[in-house]
Amino acid sequence: QKEVEQDPGPLSVPEGAIVSLNCTYSNSAFQYFMWYRQYSRKGPELLMYTYSSGNKEDGRFTAQVDKSSKYISLFIRDSQPSDSATYLCAVSISSGSARQLTFGSGTQLTVLP
Amino acid sequence: NAGVTQTPKFQVLKTGQSMTLQCAQDMNHEYMSWYRQDPGMGLRLIHYSVGAGITDQGEVPNGYNVSRSTTEDFPLRLLSAAPSQTSVYFCASSSRTQYFGPGTRLLVL
Numbered sequence: 235q236k237e238v239e240q241d242p243g244p245l246s247v248p249e250g251a252i253v254s255l256n257c258t259y260s261n262s263a264f265q266y267f268m269w270y271r272q273y274s275r276k277g278p279e280l281l282m283y284t285y286s287s288g289n290k291e292d293g294r295f296t297a298q299v300d301k302s303s304k305y306i307s308l309f310i311r312d313s314q315p316s317d318s319a320t321y322l323c324a325v326s327i328s329s330g331s332a333r334q335l336t337f338g339s340g341t342q343l344t345v346l347p
Numbered sequence: 348n349a350g351v352t353q354t355p356k357f358q359v360l361k362t363g364q365s366m367t368l369q370c371a372q373d374m375n376h377e378y379m380s381w382y383r384q385d386p387g388m389g390l391r392l393i394h395y396s397v398g399a400g401i402t403d404q405g406e407v408p409n410g411y412n413v414s415r416s417t418t419e420d421f422p423l424r425l426l427s428a429a430p431s432q433t434s435v436y437f438c439a440s441s442s443r444t445q446y447f448g449p450g451t452r453l454l455v456l
Contacts, residue, residue, distance in 0.1 A: 242387060268444070277351075277437050277447030278390070322389060334380075334405075335445065337389040 237261055240323055240338030248346050253310040257323035257338045260304065264325040267299050268335065269308045272320045281321075282308065313345045349373055351448035353438050359454045360428040368423040368451050370438030378441045379421040380405070381413065383434040384450075390437065396421055428455045 240257045247253055255269075266285055270278035282297040284290045290297045298307040306323055320342045324335040354369045372379065380395035382405075392405030396415040410432060412424040421440075425432060433455045439445040 238389075240389070275450070277439075277449050279447065280444050283444060324390075334392065334395065335390075337391075339387055339389040 236339075237336050238323060238325055238338040241341055242339055244342040244344060246344045246346060247313055249313060249315060251313050251345070253308075253313050253317070253343060253345075255308040255310075255321050255323075255341050255343070257306045257325075258304055259306070259325050259336075261325075261327075262301070262304065263327050264304075264336075265328060266326045267297070267306050268324040268326075269295075269297055270322040270324060270337075272322060272340065274319075278322055315345045315347050318344045351438055351440055351446050353436075353448035353451050355451060356449070357452045357454075359456065360425075361456050362429060364428050365424070365426050366428065368425075368436055368438075368453075370421045370423065370448060371419050372421075372438075372440040372446075373419065374440060374442070374446065375418060376440035376442055376446075377418065379415070380439050380441075380445070381411070381421070381423045382437045382439065383407065383432075384437060385434050393423065393436075425453075428453075430455045 238259045269282040271281045272278040284297045287299050287301045294311045296309040320340040322340045323338040326335050351372045377398045381393040382390040384390050391407050394413040396402045402413050436451045438448040
């Protein structure tokens with residue numbers, strides 16, 4: 235069993251839709267949770283960074299962590315064609331080793347104009 | 348401030364050939380790492396370094412060597428390339444969060 239499971243998609247939605255991306259993880263020691271966005275043929279870039287359970291909002295993006303169910307989500311409101319990318323969740327045990335990340339396999343999202 | 352740079356962007360090798368993937372960062376980060384990305388597998392850690400002169404293995408280190416002689420550079424060496432090493436390779440450096448380079452696409456025939 236992988237430590238982080240992520241539905242690979244592909245996911246296709248119309249412009250303006252609310253997008254929900256999800257990951258589950260198996261190790262309860264994970265404390266730090268990240269979402270990366272990766273455009274085609276580019277390196278991943280950090281989108282959201284959260285610690286422990288709860289919600290964090292940044293513009294149209296909301297990251298949600300439920301440690302009791304080991305479930306993390308990324309919501310995109312009013313999705314735009316420019317949001318079309320692969321979204322990777324990542325987890326780590328501590329901030330000291332936050333650089334040593336365990337990644338999900340990524341979900342490919344297409345937002346249709 | 349260029350961030351993390353990687354060269355080459357694309358490389359074709361024959362089985363058994365060796366090569367070095369270059370990575371450099373200008374953010375003065377102590378921590379640097381190499382990942383490979385394969386379809387359906389996400390990013391997997393190959394090797395990492397916590398500072399000049401210090402390196403350690405990640406999840407998939409076999410077939411790869413690294414060294415860290417300066418804070419800025421962290422090259423990845425393939426000693427004898429195999430088709431299983433066909434992948435996209437990303438270098439990253441980090442303070443609190445990781446910054447990734449643009450990647451090197453490697454095809455081993």
